[in-house]
Amino acid sequence: MQITRNATTTAPGPGDWFTGAVYIDAVAAPMEPARVQAASVHFTPGARTAWHTHPNGQSIHVTEGVGRCQRRGGPVETIRPGDSVFFEAARSTGTAPVPTAS
Amino acid sequence: MQITRNATTTAPGPGDWFTGAVYIDAVAAPMEPARVQAASVHFTPGARTAWHTHPNGQSIHVTEGVGRCQRRGGPVETIRPGDSVFFEAARSTGTAPVPTAS
Numbered sequence: 001m002q003i004t005r006n007a008t009t010t011a012p013g014p015g016d017w018f019t020g021a022v023y024i025d026a027v028a029a030p031m032e033p034a035r036v037q038a039a040s041v042h043f044t045p046g047a048r049t050a051w052h053t054h055p056n057g058q059s060i061h062v063t064e065g066v067g068r069c070q071r072r073g074g075p076v077e078t079i080r081p082g083d084s085v086f087f088e089a090a091r092s093t094g095t096a097p098v099p100t101a102s
Numbered sequence: 103m104q105i106t107r108n109a110t111t112t113a114p115g116p117g118d119w120f121t122g123a124v125y126i127d128a129v130a131a132p133m134e135p136a137r138v139q140a141a142s143v144h145f146t147p148g149a150r151t152a153w154h155t156h157p158n159g160q161s162i163h164v165t166e167g168v169g170r171c172q173r174r175g176g177p178v179e180t181i182r183p184g185d186s187v188f189f190e191a192a193r194s195t196g197t198a199p200v201p202t203a204s
């Protein structure tokens with residue numbers, strides 16, 4: 001049993017994954033045989049992911065703010081706190097917050 | 103891309119998994135090849151899990167309240183919001199909130 005106490009560190013998202021400022025806090029990084037990685041990802045206004053894929057898919061759950069997500073070539077969807085999105089394995093997707101300034 | 107809008111349903115935790123009242127809201131239930139299952143689990147005071155194992159381990163992240171967790175035979179640990187715990191695969195563990203009444 002491994003406890004990580006209230007981590008106060010956050011790391012900027014790498015520039016090849018994101019445009020704009022994004023901060024990533026680790027939530028779960030378990031050991032084998034687990035494969036899951038969980039993080040709390042904070043997008044500043046205007047930030048977004050690059051188009052990308054996940055080999056086993058990705059699930060997101062919105063905890064604050066209003067965002068947009070899209071499967072490449074599909075409609076842009078607005079997502080709000082409480083919404084969950086599952087992105088199928090190996091399909092190109094992107095995620096961004098809704099801009100707060102006009 | 104599958105969006106689940108702010109689900110308003112919660113389900114009582116099964117009696118063979120828990121003692122006391124526990125409510126489970128699904129957060130992520132993705133498709134193959136993903137194996138992860140994520141849920142927001144709400145313990146009422148006095149509720150606790152039965153001793154149990156997870157074949158690939160389990161990660162929890164405390165979002166509210168104060169709880170206790172234990173690997174069977176190990177020390178009881180108090181966990182607070184922001185804390186994460188990784189329970190290794192196939193080791194018997196339990197989780198409970200700290201009682202609020204004396």
